Amino acid sequence: MEDVVIKTSGLTKDYGKGRGVFEIDLEVHKGEVFGFVGTNGSGKTTTIRNMMGFIRPDRGISAVNGLDSWKESAGIMKHVSYVPGEIAFPALKTGTEFLKTQAKYLGVTDFGYMNHVIEILQLDPTANLKRMSKGMKQKTAIVAALMGEKEILVLDEPTTGLDPLMREAFLGLVREEKQKGHTIFMSSYIFEEIEAVCDRVAMIKDGRIIDTVSLYDLRHPAVKNFIIEFGEAGEKQRFLQNTEFSAESRDEKSLTVQCRTSQLDALFLSLKDCQITNLQEIHRSLQQQFMSAYKEGLAQNGNN
Template identity: 35%
Template sequence: MMTLLKVNQITKSFGKFKALNGVEFTVNEGEIFGFIGPNGSGKSTTIKAILGMLKTNSGTIEVFGKDAWTQAVEIHENIAYVPGDVNLWPNLTGGEVIDLFLKLSGTKNNEKRDALIKKFDLDPTKKCSSYSKGNRQKIALIAAFATNADLLILDEPTSGLDPLMEQVFQECVLEKKREGKSILLSSHILSEVEKLCDRVGIIRKGEIVETGSLNDLRHLTRMHFVVQTKEKLTALEQQVGVHDITIEEDTYHFQVDSKEVSNVIKYLGQFELMKLESMPPTLEDLFMRHYGEDIERGE
């Protein structure tokens, strides 16, 4: 599998503040890579470096095998970028802006452009000064999805979109994947990342703390068990790997370390069970494992 984007041990400091410290990940051909982390974790700084807008202190970034800083102009011929807060020319209409972006990218596909305008329910005749934040996002997304770019870099792209338009966005992302395109998706909507992404990278305070597929990462967290019994589960709290037990009448809720699941199921086999449910950890569970304390402090 060909690697389109390779971020290798990059660092970036602003004065004494170290915004990025050894950030490293790859995005492969035909892959959707989720890049997640709270505000201030280094997502946007990393993306600016990938786009050649920011020079790193050390490390390398290669896009299509080219240096992101010295060959940025060539790289931009084959990428599409959507920021989280789109600013447009106020005196141009939405349609004029879309056409301008497509002309700059060397794309001429009016049929695809018109289909996307209809899909996103955008009135392209209005001037940009009259658009809401959500409609400005739609313009940038339509322009990006209408291009033939091999790599799409989407930084919080659904900011301001309503749930119906978020669904349309997800359909467009999956369509791009079917076309063999690659997508770097930075998002705070964990359900969106979980639904779309082949692999995820979690960044915390300028460092990548986990990278891998959801299946790769799920062993790092706990399964949720719901057990309904006719008798008391004696010594449940003494079982290795069992945490956070709550009891509601005859129903037990608890967490189990993934590596201890088999042993806990053997233990439960001693009892007469009316119901046994086990749910795999979600991306949100994994995210909270790394960020719980920081989010509570308002990070």
């Protein structure tokens, strides 16, 4: 497809003893915010390093903008801004010196957007690079990546070291990048932040993709689940006797009902003469989806 910006197929880097990544198939489309979620050590950084051309895969391919990640990594870097999972700065005294050096390397002459990011992240770039806290180093790396305003961003756990307020500020910057039409590939072990900004998410466990989900589909499932609490136990029993919906009792007066979106009107019609004290939709979180996919994988492997 013409709009595929990042693609891996059968990507494998085997370090032995089950470590590495195996048969990674990914497609990231132009203008998409694509999440890559998994626990620490699951293979997120190894996948990204292959994608950036820093390491050579044992098998399979990785390409960015149609360029082979290993063979044409120099060409890829012209289009990609990158925030690494482990930040190492050059031997410069202050953050300001580093950002000036980065601006010269990127050919940035208008510092308006750089100053905007600095303000949003509340960064003091005049601080000594070696004495910066982990959070300040992370902010500096984010500014250095975003200032080039390139069309592709690859972010490896970019909020590491940031406090909750700054995480939310960073997610606001991600939303700004999406509005510009930029493509963002972002890894994280924090499900909530991936769920907040991403269009699709690939889940990785032990070096293998276990599921890829659309966040729209997760938020708007074809089948919905509701908790319904009745005013009296008798009303609950009458509903159970007459309903065609899948229902499971929770306690004497409440139950869980499963219903397709096309049947919502019928469900609410069946409840119109009931005394309802609570009706609540159960929303499935990204973390719950991950755990479900993980357990399903264990079951398929005979380890349940």
